[in-house]
Structure formats: structure tokens, C-alpha cells
Amino acid sequence: KNRLVVDLSADYRFSSPKVYEEWYGVKHTDHERLYKAVYGLPEINREEIKGVDIIANPGCYATAAILSVYPLHKEELLDGLVYVDAKSGISGAGKKLSAEYLFMNRNENLTPYSVNAHRHMGEITDFLSSELGDRFAGLMFCPHLLPVERGILSSTYARLKRSLTDEELREIYFDYYENEGFVNICPEGVFPQLSDVNHTNMCSIGLKSAGDSVIAISAIDNLIKGASGQAVQNMNIALKFKENEGLV
Amino acid sequence: KNRLVVDLSADYRFSSPKVYEEWYGVKHTDHERLYKAVYGLPEINREEIKGVDIIANPGCYATAAILSVYPLHKEELLDGLVYVDAKSGISGAGKKLSAEYLFMNRNENLTPYSVNAHRHMGEITDFLSSELGDRFAGLMFCPHLLPVERGILSSTYARLKRSLTDEELREIYFDYYENEGFVNICPEGVFPQLSDVNHTNMCSIGLKSAGDSVIAISAIDNLIKGASGQAVQNMNIALKFKENEGLV
Amino acid sequence: KNRLVVDLSADYRFSSPKVYEEWYGVKHTDHERLYKAVYGLPEINREEIKGVDIIANPGCYATAAILSVYPLHKEELLDGLVYVDAKSGISGAGKKLSAEYLFMNRNENLTPYSVNAHRHMGEITDFLSSELGDRFAGLMFCPHLLPVERGILSSTYARLKRSLTDEELREIYFDYYENEGFVNICPEGVFPQLSDVNHTNMCSIGLKSAGDSVIAISAIDNLIKGASGQAVQNMNIALKFKENEGLV
Amino acid sequence: KNRLVVDLSADYRFSSPKVYEEWYGVKHTDHERLYKAVYGLPEINREEIKGVDIIANPGCYATAAILSVYPLHKEELLDGLVYVDAKSGISGAGKKLSAEYLFMNRNENLTPYSVNAHRHMGEITDFLSSELGDRFAGLMFCPHLLPVERGILSSTYARLKRSLTDEELREIYFDYYENEGFVNICPEGVFPQLSDVNHTNMCSIGLKSAGDSVIAISAIDNLIKGASGQAVQNMNIALKFKENEGLV
Numbered sequence: 001k002n003r004l005v006v007d008l009s010a011d012y013r014f015s016s017p018k019v020y021e022e023w024y025g026v027k028h029t030d031h032e033r034l035y036k037a038v039y040g041l042p043e044i045n046r047e048e049i050k051g052v053d054i055i056a057n058p059g060c061y062a063t064a065a066i067l068s069v070y071p072l073h074k075e076e077l078l079d080g081l082v083y084v085d086a087k088s089g090i091s092g093a094g095k096k097l098s099a100e101y102l103f104m105n106r107n108e109n110l111t112p113y114s115v116n117a118h119r120h121m122g123e124i125t126d127f128l129s130s131e132l133g134d135r136f137a138g139l140m141f142c143p144h145l146l147p148v149e150r151g152i153l154s155s156t157y158a159r160l161k162r163s164l165t166d167e168e169l170r171e172i173y174f175d176y177y178e179n180e181g182f183v184n185i186c187p188e189g190v191f192p193q194l195s196d197v198n199h200t201n202m203c204s205i206g207l208k209s210a211g212d213s214v215i216a217i218s219a220i221d222n223l224i225k226g227a228s229g230q231a232v233q234n235m236n237i238a239l240k241f242k243e244n245e246g247l248v
Numbered sequence: 249k250n251r252l253v254v255d256l257s258a259d260y261r262f263s264s265p266k267v268y269e270e271w272y273g274v275k276h277t278d279h280e281r282l283y284k285a286v287y288g289l290p291e292i293n294r295e296e297i298k299g300v301d302i303i304a305n306p307g308c309y310a311t312a313a314i315l316s317v318y319p320l321h322k323e324e325l326l327d328g329l330v331y332v333d334a335k336s337g338i339s340g341a342g343k344k345l346s347a348e349y350l351f352m353n354r355n356e357n358l359t360p361y362s363v364n365a366h367r368h369m370g371e372i373t374d375f376l377s378s379e380l381g382d383r384f385a386g387l388m389f390c391p392h393l394l395p396v397e398r399g400i401l402s403s404t405y406a407r408l409k410r411s412l413t414d415e416e417l418r419e420i421y422f423d424y425y426e427n428e429g430f431v432n433i434c435p436e437g438v439f440p441q442l443s444d445v446n447h448t449n450m451c452s453i454g455l456k457s458a459g460d461s462v463i464a465i466s467a468i469d470n471l472i473k474g475a476s477g478q479a480v481q482n483m484n485i486a487l488k489f490k491e492n493e494g495l496v
Numbered sequence: 497k498n499r500l501v502v503d504l505s506a507d508y509r510f511s512s513p514k515v516y517e518e519w520y521g522v523k524h525t526d527h528e529r530l531y532k533a534v535y536g537l538p539e540i541n542r543e544e545i546k547g548v549d550i551i552a553n554p555g556c557y558a559t560a561a562i563l564s565v566y567p568l569h570k571e572e573l574l575d576g577l578v579y580v581d582a583k584s585g586i587s588g589a590g591k592k593l594s595a596e597y598l599f600m601n602r603n604e605n606l607t608p609y610s611v612n613a614h615r616h617m618g619e620i621t622d623f624l625s626s627e628l629g630d631r632f633a634g635l636m637f638c639p640h641l642l643p644v645e646r647g648i649l650s651s652t653y654a655r656l657k658r659s660l661t662d663e664e665l666r667e668i669y670f671d672y673y674e675n676e677g678f679v680n681i682c683p684e685g686v687f688p689q690l691s692d693v694n695h696t697n698m699c700s701i702g703l704k705s706a707g708d709s710v711i712a713i714s715a716i717d718n719l720i721k722g723a724s725g726q727a728v729q730n731m732n733i734a735l736k737f738k739e740n741e742g743l744v
Numbered sequence: 745k746n747r748l749v750v751d752l753s754a755d756y757r758f759s760s761p762k763v764y765e766e767w768y769g770v771k772h773t774d775h776e777r778l779y780k781a782v783y784g785l786p787e788i789n790r791e792e793i794k795g796v797d798i799i800a801n802p803g804c805y806a807t808a809a810i811l812s813v814y815p816l817h818k819e820e821l822l823d824g825l826v827y828v829d830a831k832s833g834i835s836g837a838g839k840k841l842s843a844e845y846l847f848m849n850r851n852e853n854l855t856p857y858s859v860n861a862h863r864h865m866g867e868i869t870d871f872l873s874s875e876l877g878d879r880f881a882g883l884m885f886c887p888h889l890l891p892v893e894r895g896i897l898s899s900t901y902a903r904l905k906r907s908l909t910d911e912e913l914r915e916i917y918f919d920y921y922e923n924e925g926f927v928n929i930c931p932e933g934v935f936p937q938l939s940d941v942n943h944t945n946m947c948s949i950g951l952k953s954a955g956d957s958v959i960a961i962s963a964i965d966n967l968i969k970g971a972s973g974q975a976v977q978n979m980n981i982a983l984k985f986k987e988n989e990g991l992v
Binding site for chain 3: 090091095097098099101102103104105106107108147148149
Binding site for chain 4: 576577579581583585601603604605606607608609611612634636638640642643644645646647649651653655687688689690691694702704706707708709711713
């Protein structure tokens with residue numbers, strides 16, 4: 001009976017059956033576990049993960065986007081909608097047999113899809129709202145299919161309630177993530193690329209401010225920090241193993 | 249003496265030697281022609297192009313970004329900074345022998361570069377300001393190297409002074425570009441991809457509104473509409489040939 | 497009634513219904529036209545093509561392989577089986593919705609398929625035998641799927657009845673192809689690559705001898721010289737247009 | 745003083761300074777160690793590797809080619825030159841800053857190079873001759889640059905002194921490699937592809953006979969079985985660790 005489930009589906013990621021049903025278009029039939037499950041983003045929810053027995057492993061885009069914007073969100077610095085422009089390798093779609101995933105349609109191409117309608121947009125909104133309620137204004141979200149196997153680069157553009165220097169901006173992120181083994185804040189003027197994080201559980205974040213606005217670019221491997229690696233990280237925390245056991 | 253020059257370099261693209269020197273870091277030594285040259289974006293400057301003898305052919309990123317945002321800019325609907333997230337094939341860098349352009353560093357990768365510091369950012373700002381002066385608030389600009397040979401996808405996120413429905417938004421773009429043979433405004437819910445425009449002189453634009461914000465995604469072939477094709481289009485106009493002669 | 501058909505299917509490529517049926521596994525139902533049709537390889541069959549009204553446009557692999565080995569074959573220099581190692585871009589399979597053509601299964605991969613069993617092997621054998629009968633010993637044929645869109649590189653390894661120097665070898669090919677606008681024989685020590693021929697109707701051939709053996713490497717664009725370009729070339733010849741009209 | 749060196753360079757791979765100098769064009773200055781070193785191909789030289797203190801780790805192409813042809817060679821079934829058509833990912837060239845390795849020159853391309861002149865051809869010849877002397881007739885060797893990061897597919901075409909059925913052919917390979925953990929002989933009709941072996945220390949071999957001839961296709965990861973993985977395998981053997989320690 002001391003079973004731990006780390007669920008990689010979306011079934012337990014939402015705060016209520018209602019929100020799940022809005023984005024997935026099907027009835028949620030397991031309300032009890034939905035309310036009990038913890039959203040498994042260790043850098044934010046580590047304490048709740050300890051000892052829980054159902055962990056909803058976050059979506060890949062959601063992981064990249066939330067980690068890149070969370071410090072500004074939590075500090076209530078965001079002014080209005082944030083804009084997330086995300087690009088993913090094709091393994092994000094698994095090996096689904098659909099014309100859009102043929103080599104001939106992906107190679108030498110870049111394709112926006114589900115513009116402002118992707119299900120992970122619901123997941124990001126639901127999670128960020130669960131902390132600030134209406135004080136989170138929401139986001140526009142535009143994912144793209146990149147002609148690579150793996151990796152997500154997610155760029156968040158946002159207006160702030162007050163201007164920050166590059167140094168102040170990075171300071172805020174350092175405060176949030178200073179003890180995190182799987183988050184890297186890049187030095188000034190440096191930004192992450194897919195090859196920095198692929199085949200690892202790292203999330204690397206680069207930051208730039210300009211006037212009242214910022215750009216925060218995060219990179220993860222969608223198959224590791226965006227899926228199975230984060231699941232192992234969650235398992236390690238829940239079962240009190242070393243958090244980085246089996247991970248790089 | 250009836251010579252026409254269509255210049256593909258950046259030398260005559262700016263409104264003054266001063267702005268050129270800020271972005272290129274070298275002295276401008278031909279002020280007279282700089283002031284005489286016309287910025288060769290036919291969809292906006294067609295009348296000025298007719299009869300001129302020096303045309304400054306626009307940069308590839310600048311072409312994609314300006315066309316995607318111009319109607320909102322001209323209508324003075326933009327509220328604050330606009331955010332341009334642009335992705336380019338590697339031919340944008342020519343065949344420069346530099347480690348960052350090696351197959352081993354580009355394949356299976358996506359790399360932001362010159363974040364908020366790329367020279368085309370100066371070109372876009374200078375051109376848009378030349379019409380509205382300080383009423384253009386500026387932009388944040390983040391270009392990326394895509395692992396493909398050719399093509400630019402440029403996504404502009406912007407806040408507006410008033411909310412627009414998707415229909416109103418597309419109506420504005422239709423008004424500006426309705427007689428343009430090389431601009432396509434996508435139907436509602438459709439967005440351009442590189443394969444729609446590569447090997448053509450087309451710029452295809454997809455639009456989405458949400459609350460007070462919009463996203464405008466444009467795609468061009470950086471080697472055609474972003475370079476030699478637009479040069480031919482400019483030549484055709486200046487010499488009173490059919491504008492699409494030799495172009496598809 | 498003066499109709500010309502250039503057929504891109506395999507239906508009229510074989511010398512008899514029997515051979516067709518062996519390789520395609522279906523009954524041939526139009527024997528009359530099969531016997532009347534000419535195999536449309538202009539560099540070999542130009543005279544027969546003039547004035548015919550059904551041309552069987554050759555297969556892409558067959559075009560590359562036959563052109564690369566024909567002079568040695570015709571001179572009866574080949575000793576025993578020849579070995580053809582061919583690599584094709586994925587457009588060779590069209591846009592068939594099959595798991596093997598998914599980006600995730602092609603990218604970063606190279607896959608031999610239909611080893612010594614591909615239908616073009618029958619086509620090559622049938623055509624070469626039609627000239628020399630049993631004096632053509634046959635071939636082993638191994639095609640591969642390359643992770644590119646277009647282009648075929650076909651390498652033929654063969655033992656000869658007498659040793660040739662590199663110069664003698666190239667001399668033989670020059671003799672056969674000296675007036676051919678769409679065949680290029682590379683200088684000594686130079687071998688073709690896909691980028692030399694893609695987007696053109698050219699077949700480029702590089703040669704090397706060693707002891708009693710040779711390697712002949714040919715490159716074509718499977719969509720042009722291997723398909724529609726050769727069809728246009730055939731049409732031009734049959735209708736007495738300039739042979740290179742519309743082709744590069 | 746009980747030091748073990750596994751050398752990944754070519755310095756100790758040859759049987760004599762003379763042969764080394766022919767292929768590398770520089771004086772060999774360490775004859776003593778050259779004669780002492782063992783060629784580290786465990787599937788063939790396992791006993792010599794045990795206890796030696798200098799192991800010359802084989803070249804990537806040489807590993808793939810030798811393993812694919814060794815049983816036929818050792819059984820003295822080969823009749824005349826063998827033909828090796830090898831294709832390698834670009835990591836084989838490291839990250840050398842040369843125009844031929846630029847993304848723009850590799851992407852959507854396939855390029856034969858060093859045709860019948862590559863240094864690994866010398867290595868293969870030297871090693872195979874060291875067993876049979878003049879009874880090994882030699883090879884033609886044609887390597888190609890594939891537009892992928894890693895992996896080698898090497899196809900050997902050969903004429904035999906007597907015809908073999910597919911079953912007899914595979915039987916011979918099974919006999920040689922039956923206890924080998926890092927060699928896989930594919931079932932009849934199955935041939936290896938890069939994705940079967942990449943990121944592993946495996947060499948997978950597919951076989952086909954036709955008349956008096958055979959094709960043997962082998963696949964390895966050039967960075968693992970073709971380099972560091974084989975080095976670890978050699979170290980494990982020399983130091984009497986489990987041979988697959990640290991390897992997959």
C-alpha cells in the first residue's frame with residue numbers, strides 16, 4: 001500500500017476537474033486523486049512532493065515556461081499578459097503516424113501549431129493562477145515544431161511593473177534557484193541553446209532586460225527534464241533518495 | 249548615367265550616418281548617397297522606389313519583422329515595446345568559416361544569438377521611427393539560428409491600445425496588403441511555416457489576437473524576399489518592368 | 497491523335513510482360529504498348545525516342561546506376577557481377593504515410609532496405625541484358641534511405657576483364673558521353689556529391705581504378721534527372737524541341 | 745610502473761614503421777613500442793590484449809570494415825579485391841574548422857572523399873595482411889560524409905571462391921562471433937541501420953549472398969565501438985575487469 005505513482009499523463013496536473021475538462025474535452029472521472037495529487041515541479045513544490053503518493057509529472061512545455069518566468073511571477077512583477085514563444089523537437093509528438101511528422105514535412109521546416117490553444121497553455125495558466133489567482137494576467141503561447149529530435153527552447157517576453165537592470169533581474173532568479181542542482185542561470189550576455197541541456201535533466205535560463213521589459217529564455221531536454229528525468233527527480237524526492245540519483 | 253543600384257549591403261539602409269555608425273561601429277563616408285537612397289521595401293515604399301537610382305535592399309530579418317507589424321504600427325495601435333522572436337536558416341550567415349556554423353554545432357540545435365543587440369534591430373527601429381518618431385516605442389529583438397538552410401520565421405508579440413477581434417485584426421492587414429502580390433494574409437487559425445515560402449518571394453503572415461495582445465507570425469525565404477528576390481522586385485519597380493517579372 | 501505519353505510509372509519500362517510480372521507481382525494488361533514503348537534514357541536511346549509516342553521514363557536508381565556503368569558494360573569489360581551501393585533522399589518514397597518515413601525514424605539515421613530485392617534492380621538487369629543478353633552477368637543492388645530530401649549517390653564497384661589506368665577509364669567514359677549536355681565526367685581525383693547536381697537535370701560521374709577493379713560514382717537529383725526532368729528531356733527529344741528547353 | 749595505455753591515435757596501429765610512414769607521411773620515432781603494441785580489436789585479438797601494456801585502439805572505419813569481413817577473410821573464402829563502401833557521421837572529423845564541415849556544405853548532402861586513399865584503408869590492409877600475407881588481395885575503400893552527427897554504416901561487397909547460401913553465410917559469422925557480447929548477427933533479411941547501434945558499443949552485421957558474391961553490412965557508433973567505447977572494452981580486458989563494465 002505504500003505505493004508511489006509518478007504519472008506522466010496530464011490526468012492529475014490540474015487544480016480541478018473543471019479546468020481539466022475545459023482543456024482536454026473529456027470528463028474527469030477520478031476527482032479524489034486529482035485533488036490529492038501534487039504538481040511535480042520540484043524547484044517550486046519540493047516540500048509538497050515529499051511523502052505524497054501521486055505526483056503529476058508536468059508537461060514539457062509547462063516545465064520550461066514556468067521555470068523561466070516563476071521568479072517574476074511570484075514577486076508579482078509581471079504587468080499584463082506574458083508571451084511565450086516555444087520551440088520543440090519532434091519527439092514531443094512521440095512517433096505518431098501523421099503526415100505532419102513525416103521527414104519530408106519536417107526537414108528544412110519550422111512550423112507553429114496550436115497557436116494560443118495548446119493544452120500546456122492551460123496547464124501553465126492553471127498552475128500560476130493557483131498561487132496568485134486573478135493577479136496572474138495570463139499568457140499568449142505559441143509552440144513550434146523544430147526539425148530536431150529533442151530539446152525545447154522557450155522564450156518568454158514580458159512587461160514588468162518596474163524596470164530592472166540586467167543585474168537586478170539575474171539577482172531575482174539567483175535568489176529563487178540558488179540551491180537548485182537542475183537549474184542554471186546563465187552569466188550576463190549568455191543564453192542557453194539546446195546542445196547545452198540535451199541528454200541532461202538541466203534547465204538553463206538566460207535573461208535580458210530592456211526598458212520595462214524582459215526576455216527569459218529557458219532550455220530543457222523535453223525527454224528528460226520535460227518527462228522521464230523529472231519523473232525520476234520527483235521519485236527521488238518522494239522516496240527520500242538523493243535528488244540527483246541516476247540523473248545528470 | 250541612367251544607372252540603377254540596388255545595394256544588398258547595409259550601407260544605405262539608415263536614415264542618417266549617425267544611426268548607421270551606432271549600429272555598425274564604422275564611419276559612414278558617403279552621406280550624400282545615404283540621404284538620397286530609398287529603403288527598398290516595395291509594399292511600403294513603392295512610390296519612392298519608382299525613378300530613384302539607389303535602393304537600399306532591406307535586411308532579411310527587417311523585411312520579415314516590418315511587414316508583420318507595419319499595419320498595427322501605422323495605425324498607431326501598438327502600446328509599448330513590441331517583442332520580435334525570429335528564427336533563421338543558416339544561409340543567413342553565408343558560408344563564414346566560424347565554429348558556430350559547423351555542422352556539429354548546428355545540427356540538432358537551436359541557438360539564440362545577438363539577443364537584443366542584432367544590427368537588424370537598429371534597422372527596424374530606424375525605419376519604423378522614421379514614420380512615427382517617438383511615437384514608436386521600440387522593440388526587443390531575439391534572433392535564433394535554426395538547423396535548416398534557408399527561411400525565416402519571425403513572430404511579433406505586441407500589446408495594443410485597444411482590443412481587437414481576430415476578424416478586426418485581419419481586416420486591418422487586408423486593407424494594407426490587399427493589392428500586394430508578394431504578401432499573403434493567412435485565413436483565420438492558419439499560420440505560415442517555412443515550407444510555404446521557401447524558394448519564393450512571398451511573405452506569408454498569420455495573425456492571432458487575445459485580450460489586448462496580438463501575435464503576428466511572418467515567414468519569408470531569407471535568400472529571396474529577404475535578399476535577391478526583393479532586389480529584383482525593387483529593380484522591376486524602379487525600371488518600370490512588371491513587378492513580378494522573374495519572381496514566383 | 498499525335499499524342500505523346502511520357503509515363504513516369506514502371507508500367508512500360510520492361511522488355512516483356514513476363515519480366516514486369518516477376519518484379520511487380522501483378523499481371524501486365526497492355527502488352528501491345530509495352531512492346532511499343534521506348535525506355536527513355538536519352539543518353540543511350542536518343543534515336544529510338546525520336547518519333548515514338550510512348551516513352552517509359554526510367555526509375556531514379558536505374559538512371560543513376562545505368563549511366564555510371566554503361567560504357568564499361570557496352571565495351572564488354574565487366575567481369576562477373578557488378579555491385580551497386582545506392583543512397584537516396586527520402587522524396588524517393590514520396591510522402592507515403594508509413595512509420596519508416598517519420599522524421600523520428602529518418603533523422604540521424606541511414607537505412608539499407610530491399611537489399612538485393614528492389615524493383616529497380618530488375619529494371620537495370622532487364623535493360624542491360626536487352627543489349628548483351630547472357631553476357632551481362634548481373635548485379636547486386638543495395639539501396640539506402642539517406643536523411644536528406646533529395647538526391648541519389650550511386651556507387652558501382654566492378655571487376656574488369658583487363659586492368660585500366662585512371663586515364664584509360666575516363667577516356668572510355670568521355671567517348672560515350674562527350675556530346676551529352678546532362679552528363680558530366682569529373683576530372684581525375686574528383687567525385688560528385690549531391691550538392692553538385694540537386695535542382696538540376698545533370699548526372700555527374702567520378703571514376704577510380706585500382707588493379708583489375710573500378711569504382712564509378714554517379715550523382716543525380718532523383719526528382720529531376722531521376723523523374724520529371726528526364727521526362728521533359730524525353731518530351732523535348734520526341735517533339736524535336738531543343739533537348740535542354742526548360743532544364744538546367 | 746604497471747601502467748596501461750590505450751592509445752586512440754594511429755601511432756601504434758601498424759605492423760611496422762614502414763607501413764605507418766607510407767600512409768601517414770611522417771617518420772615513426774618509437775619503433776620499440778610500435779612492435780610491442782597490440783591492435784585492440786577484442787573480437788579478434790582478445791588473448792593478446794590480456795596483459796599487454798600498450799593497446800592501439802583501432803580506427804572507426806577499420807573496426808566496422810574488419811569485423812564485417814573477418815570470418816570470410818580468415819576462412820580464405822575471399823576471391824580478389826573486396827569493395828568497402830563506408831558512410832560516416834561528421835563527428836568522425838571532430839570539430840575541425842574547415843569549409844567542408846560547415847552546416848551549409850553538409851546538410852542535404854552526401855560526399856565521397858579520400859576515395860581509395862583514406863588512411864584507414866592502410867590500416868585495414870595492414871591488419872588483414874598480417875594474418876594471411878599475400879593471400880589477402882586487398883580492397884577498394886570509399887568513405888563518405890553523411891549529414892548526421894554519429895554512426896558508421898560500412899558495406900562490404902566481395903566475390904567468393906565458392907558460392908554460399910544465405911544460411912551458410914550466416915553460419916560462418918555465427919561461428920566466429922557466437923560468444924561476442926558486442927557483435928550482433930542480424931536474422932536473415934534484416935540489415936542494421938545507424939539507429940540500431942548509436943549510443944552503444946555494438947557492432948551489428950547483416951548479410952546477403954547472391955551467386956558467388958556477398959554483401960556484408962556493419963553498423964557501429966563511430967564515437968563508441970569506433971573509439972572510446974572500444975577503448976574501455978580494451979581496458980576492461982587488459983585489466984581483467986568484466987568486459988562490458990561501463991558499456992551498453
